[in-house]
Amino acid sequence: MHLYTYDSAPNPRRLGLFLAYKGIDLPTTQIDMRENKHRDAEFLAINPLGTLPALMTDEGVMLTEVIAICDYLDALYPDKPLMGSTALERALVISWDHRIFVSIFEAFAEMLRNRSPAFENRALPGPLDIEQIPELETRGRKRFRGSLELFDTELGDKPFLCGDSITFADIDLLVGVETARWVKESIPEGCDNLQAWLERSRAALS
Incomplete structure (x- = not known):
């Protein structure tokens, strides 16, 4: 490989x-x-x-x-599984991961790729030239903040997104949250469940 x-x-x-x-x-x-x-x-x-x-x-x-x-x-490499150990666990990881990609990573891309001169005519990744739409930056910020507030509620007091163990879904959300600093975004105020989750996830991956 x-x-x-x-x-x-x-x-x-x-x-x-x-x-x-x-x-x-x-x-x-x-x-x-x-x-x-x-x-x-x-x-x-x-x-x-x-x-x-x-x-x-x-x-x-x-x-x-x-x-x-x-x-x-x-x-x-099945040791230390991150995609789930059962069919249901894998389904949960993929379900969360899809939501995170659509609501966090796509929102981040809207914010970054529609505002930065470095992405002129590259508003979407890939080989095609795609023009920027400045209005999408505002929509991206709304999607990002609203999604994290919803995730905070759904997370509740669970240690990690899919239960007691860290999974690839947690990795993706962590990267999404930390990368959002590039566009001056972070976990919204009052999302205490997510803030505690972030510290647990960082510790688990260190």
Whole structure:
């Protein structure tokens, strides 16, 4: 296997925390997104989507979605499972993860990609030129804050999103919350359940 990534970017960080927690070490090539190396012809020949991370499996199959890479690796390396140990646990992790991606990561992308000059004509990830829509920044902030308030209520006094053990869903929410600092957002005031969860998750991953 071979991993193409850029450690400091949000999606690669999701995978990086997963790999570190499980103790998986993969041959890796860093693709510098700050220098737009993910849009160079050399990398597009490897992954035509131009997205990171991307994992080339031993079978020669390219996996480009973080949740797919993690699900694949969790099956290959079952110690310290992060995708659930039963069918129901796995369903809960995937359900939470989908919600987090749609309501937190997409909201973050709306805030960042529709305001920053660095993303001119790149309002969506991938190879297509997509124009910015400045009004979506406001919508992104509303989605982000409202979703975290709802998550705080649903979390209640549970240690982690899916129960007593940390899962990939917790990793994703942690990355979403911490990356939101890039657009001057954080856990809303009064979300004490989420704040306590964040400290537990950081401790569990350290």
